Amino acid sequence: MVEGIIGKKVGMTQIYDKSGVVVPVTVIEAGPCFVIAKNADSKKVQIGYGKSKNTTKSVKGHIKKAGAQEDLKVLKEFACKDMETVQLGQEIKVDIFKEGSIVSVTGTSIGKGFAGTVKRHHFRRSPMSHGSKSHRIPGSIGAGTTPGRVYKGKRLAGRMGNEQVTVKNLKVVQVNADKNTLLLRGAVPGASGAYIIIRKGKA
Amino acid sequence: MSSVIKDIENAGMKEKIEKFEIGDTIRVYAKIVEGDKERIQGFEGVVIAKKGGGVRETFTVRKIVQGVGVERIFPIHSPKVDKVKLIKSGRVRRAKLYYLRGRIGGRATKIQDKAPE
Numbered sequence: 001m002v003e004g005i006i007g008k009k010v011g012m013t014q015i016y017d018k019s020g021v022v023v024p025v026t027v028i029e030a031g032p033c034f035v036i037a038k039n040a041d042s043k044k045v046q047i048g049y050g051k052s053k054n055t056t057k058s059v060k061g062h063i064k065k066a067g068a069q070e071d072l073k074v075l076k077e078f079a080c081k082d083m084e085t086v087q088l089g090q091e092i093k094v095d096i097f098k099e100g101s102i103v104s105v106t107g108t109s110i111g112k113g114f115a116g117t118v119k120r121h122h123f124r125r126s127p128m129s130h131g132s133k134s135h136r137i138p139g140s141i142g143a144g145t146t147p148g149r150v151y152k153g154k155r156l157a158g159r160m161g162n163e164q165v166t167v168k169n170l171k172v173v174q175v176n177a178d179k180n181t182l183l184l185r186g187a188v189p190g191a192s193g194a195y196i197i198i199r200k201g202k203a
Numbered sequence: 204m205s206s207v208i209k210d211i212e213n214a215g216m217k218e219k220i221e222k223f224e225i226g227d228t229i230r231v232y233a234k235i236v237e238g239d240k241e242r243i244q245g246f247e248g249v250v251i252a253k254k255g256g257g258v259r260e261t262f263t264v265r266k267i268v269q270g271v272g273v274e275r276i277f278p279i280h281s282p283k284v285d286k287v288k289l290i291k292s293g294r295v296r297r298a299k300l301y302y303l304r305g306r307i308g309g310r311a312t313k314i315q316d317k318a319p320e
Contacts (some may be wrong), residue, residue, distance in 0.1 A: 013208050014258065015215045020234070020283040027208055182208060192205075 001085070002092050004078040004199035005030045006049035007182065009107065011192045015173070015183070025173050028182040030198060033092040034068035036075060038083060045080040047092055049074030050195065074195050089139060095177040101200035104168040107190035111162035121155040165189035212258040216280045221287040225250055226295030226314050230283040231264060231277055243285050246275055249293065249314060251300035265303060270306060279313075291316065 006028025019021050029051075030097070037046040039052035048063060050073030067089035077201040080086060097103060098203075117123040126134040143152050146193045167189060182198065190196055223229050230247040248266030249301035252275070260279045265272060277284050300314075317318055 010205050010207050014279070015211065016282055019236075019283055022281070024279065027205075028210060029207060171256055179207070179210075181211075183211070 001082065002033075002035070002045050002078050002080050002094055003045060004076075004197060005096060006033055006047065006074050006094055007031065007094075007196055007198055008050070009188055009190050009192055009196050010181075010196050012187065017173075023173055023185055024187075025183040025185055026188040028046055028184060028188070028196065029180055029199065030182050031091075031093045031180050034063075034066065034072065035086055035088055035092065035102050036063055036066045036072070038069060038080075038086065038088065038133060039077075043080060043083060044077045045083070045086055046077045050074050054168045062172055069197050075163055076132045078199065080168060093177050094175050094180055094182050097172050097175050097182065097198070097200070099172055101172050103172060103184065104166055104201045105170055105184065105188045105196055106164060106166045106199070107166060107188060107194055108194035109161045109163055109165045109189045110191050114158065114162040115160035116157045117155060120160045123155075134193055204227065204297050220279060221289065223287060223289050224252060224292070225298055225300060226255060226293030227289055228291040229264065230288040230290055231275075232286055232288070233275075233277065234283045247290065247302070248273075248275075249300065249303065250305055253298075265300075 007028045010027040010029050012024065012026050012169055014022050015023050033047040035045055036048045039045070048068065051164075052071045052073035055071050055073075063070050063075075065088070079108045086168060106169075112119065116135045116136055118125055123138060124134055125136055126139075128135055141154055141156065167187070170188070171185040172182065173185050174181075182196075213309045227250050228248065229250055230245050232243050234241055234243055235244050246264060246266070248261070248263055248264040252263040253260065254263075258280050261276050262279060263274055263276050265274045294316065295314060
């Protein structure tokens with residue numbers, strides 16, 4: 001069995017569990033994915049997902065070898081324990097996950113642009129009133145003549161977000177293989193509509 | 204909203220909801236778990252607010268217990284809300300009756316009855 005799947009974040013909502021408690025869930029449209037390549041040495045399987053409008057010829061040829069439809073958008077390698085059971089072109093659906101199991105999700109976080117130190121590194125704010133003229137400035141960034149430079153790694157303002165983020169230990173609340181949807185408890189990195197990778201976590 | 208999310212939310216919603224308005228006095232039959240037994244407990248008071256929409260809609264019920272104001276917020280679609288019984292319709296001119304919180308004594312819960320239509 002392949003240890004993960006590629007999907008798309010749909011958005012968040014809430015549902016009631018069996019005992020009537022509200023559970024915040026992220027809805028994910030995952031699969032069907034297709035096995036594109038197998039690597040017996042590294043025990044990994046490459047699967048593809050999505051629909052691309054402009055696939056290059058070389059990628060098309062690569063996918064064609066597996067006998068899957070040629071316009072897959074995202075190709076990704078996943079670990080696979082029993083390689084013999086997986087065939088090229090085979091369909092991977094969300095039913096590889098069970099309700100109640102633990103997964104980790106990798107996605108690209110929402111870009112925040114050029115962010116200041118308060119937002120980016122949780123620096124404390126300066127007083128907003130009482131004559132204070134500084135509100136969100138970083139303050140001192142180092143000593144004077146000695147060392148005469150700013151230390152490397154000093155946390156400053158800059159680009160924030162739009163980077164790969166993995167959230168571990170998310171619980172699977174619901175699996176719907178007919179509709180290819182997956183409901184995970186809690187939030188998942190990325191904007192709605194973004195491609196994400198769901199891997200089986202350590203139970 | 205995405206149709207996928209809509210489907211999921213519709214599945215969690217109750218098909219039939221008792222009708223009640225802001226200012227009505229109602230009795231909410233809420234399921235509570237005691238140890239391993241489940242029983243139904245009533246909560247009677249004035250509806251002072253309704254918030255949210257769809258599966259997220261909630262309502263707030265206020266009553267006075269031994270001179271102390273008690274408010275409970277119930278999600279309308281929660282399976283823990285067994286049923287809601289309308290006791291009295293009230294005539295109010297606000298959508299949120301938070302002004303009742305500042306009242307003391309006999310006026311605290313008093314709401315004019317709705318004129319029969």
